[in-house]
Amino acid sequence: MAAIKAERKLCLHPARPRRHILKGACRKLLCSDARWCRDEKIPLCKAAKMYRVHGGDGHVVTSQRHSKVRQLPTPLRASVLKVGALQVPKKQDTSNVVQVARGLISLTSRSCPTVAGLNAQVMKETDELLHQKVSSGEAPGVISVVLRHGVLAHMDSYGYADLERQVPMRPDTIVRLYSMTKCIVSVALGICLEEGLVQLDDPVYKFVPEFAEVQVKSEDGNVMPANKPVTVLQLLTHTSGIGYGPMLGDEPECEAEERFLALIQRASLGRTSPNDVRAVRSLEHWCQELAKIPLQHQPGAQWLYSYSHDVVGRIIEVATGRNLDAFLAERITQPLGMVDTGFEIPRSKWHRTAAMYRFHEDGEFKQRLVRIDAPSVEANEWIVGNASPILSGGGSVDSMTGGMVSTAADYARFCLMLLRKGELDGTRILTSETVDLLCSNQLPTASGREDTWAFGTPGVGFGPVGSVSVKHPALEEALRPGEYGWGGMAGTAWTNDPDEDMVLLSFSLVAFDLSTEEVLRAGVRKAIAAFKQ
Template sequence: MAQLKVDAEPAEVGFDPQRLARIDEHFARYVDDGRLAGWTVAVARRDRVVHLTHHGLADVEAARPVGDDTLWRIYSMTKPITSVAALMLLERGLLALTDPVSLYLPAFADLRVYRGGAAANPGTEPATEPVRIWHLLTHTAGLTYGFHHAHPVDEMYRSRGFEFGVPAGMDLAAACNAWAAIPLVHQPGAEWNYSVATDVLGRVVEVVSGRPLDAFLDEEVLRPLDMTDTGFGAADPDRLAALYVPKPGGGLHRHDRMGDAALRDPTFLSGGGGLVSSAADYHAFTRMLARGGELDGVRLLSPRTVAYATRNHLPGGADLQEFGRPIFAESAFQGVGFGLGFSVVVDAAAGKSLTSAGEYAWGGLASTAFYVDPTEEITAMFLTQLMPSSTHPIRPQLRTLVTSALVD
């Protein structure tokens, strides 16, 4: 099991301890005034953990505090893990970024693209080029999410049972076939639209590797990194944090209807949002990335591959503001591009974010987040269980608090 503990004094790695303490003071107020139940925050620099704090309750009703062993639904923080799995297959020569997805998933041949009209009777046109592997990694495939409520195609997803999840009993292969039968929001490669693309990528990993996604991730990514607390569902109920949503007027409402899915073995293996993890486990994953694909003698990726994946891949160096649709995603849009599975800061000034160009990151539906700042050699992570993640500006606040504590 991965272990997480402080192993450096702040001054040893260039932090002012009093400024670093502002992180806890600030986010403690979220718990004290009822906006969050509890949280874990971890900050490391130069591969040494300098700040680790738990605060509040993992389960308010059971009065169970957040601790080292708390398990969290990481939702879309699953996406970078699935993306790493695909990049590992790329390095082995088993797939290429330019491969049509239909080479592995035949349902993705002869796709149609929405042109106009109501969701019940849309006008469509043929896709002008195939959806390719790089489109899945960059969310430029033209797929979508039902929960966006921003486009008639989103409504088509919802009408078929795809909003937060898939219809009961449906597996990943069947979901991908169903998505391929729905028109794309836009032509492949023409725009950025946050979507089920990483779930489709997970199915590609299954077909290429000949293994179910949970088996491939466990054998090739999670166990090699000693991430033994991370997996798809069947989480220990005595360790799993409860899932909450805000109450109108203040306070929290427990959302067991959605949260209890993490207690069961899923039929649908969601490479886009299905994993449960711990702070120690996800820190091991971010360490691997920050160290150029290697952790404690185990190498998953080449440093060149990590560097390539964490640069902006949007055409012409565009940011999400220019190239993305105005929808919710787990990132700011201004000054932020997108790589192969990660958001990438291209212009920190444009994004009004106190961070460095080249910072890469992602987050999850329940307000979890991580980022890696290669310039400052920082990794930081915030774990809680409040959905939706757009409720509070936790991510930019975390960046500001961490970066402003640097004094070297």
């Protein structure tokens, strides 16, 4: 998908830095190590970081703690993955494929790469590469899922979801979606479009009045009124000019990040000290405060990754009269059978909850994984009673938490719904026309220019659910026109390729790392090519 590849291009494992710069108001560097910059004069920002990863199977591996880890086969609960009607290639063994009608495929079922048109040996080699990442200590565990032509073509889980508790990684492991929450919120906005509650050209101030008089602060420090209202479409395509602050408790690396710091701290108080008078305790209050912070560029002037989808979440609340979590559950996650997807985790599901890790420098150029979420059910930031009261539709509004949680089993169903043009297992979420709108490049409409690209990369467009690869002479070879998808800060990623009738989904638990997604993506493309030969 254009989205994932664009971010993969910009945000890589520290061991293999590349020099790519986002042409934003602050020239944000999208790289896991912000020291790598081809122009030292450009101020560095991590504000627009995104990530993805994938992987695994079940054998003895060596973790970064130098202990022997045996990943045992673990039966899932009632968690199943349902796919649409299946077109099975002729003259192939279909004995292991559950197909047609309701299209039930259990995630404990045997995958069928050959029936799906993938070379089995190449996929085995891909698994070995992913397992090596766990063995070498680059990731605690990985999950990869490939669905093609309605077949579970590949499903692999390997390593640990929680090193400290030695919880094995499984397809029903609950992970943090962060920015992959945006995709679900965009679908919710699509429902509002269909019901006439919202229009793409509506000004944001129609729903959040505080956006009626937004200011713009340029790189040279000049402050001026916005030359036109921010629209709903500009929020959905990250052309609003809002921008992002520092993530995961990092210090701001430029003034454009620093301007969000006070709001991030106040949002954190809403979770940790809700009785503090400075605390921000609701999405409504957060959006009111966000509108006071100057935009980084005029609305529609360029693409800049931002808090825009958090504002979209508030628009949905105002338009529907429902809290964001309730509306998403009623109209999307419950109808799709996404039983583990929501804004917080019940204590009863703690045994399936993944930890979250991040690389920290330990001496000269030496990296080690460090856990960054609380290791106990009493203190963990996503457990019911501890979670943020601000329902972040964009992924994160405080110094640590935000967005939804989900599983590979759940999110695969969401991806399949989009691939099947808004319907899955007899349940229709959106019309096919709305899906086409959400999954196509909307940057020319949002900006009024044909040369506006996500990350400043020609061929990488952007639609409401994520980045979209567009046919262009400069489009990178690894990207395919028409594919779309997105990823999240905790090493999660998905891609839909309509031409290949394929979903790629991967989860890892390492912040700011895309290298695992690179391995899976390259392996699947190679497996398709090898099968055709």
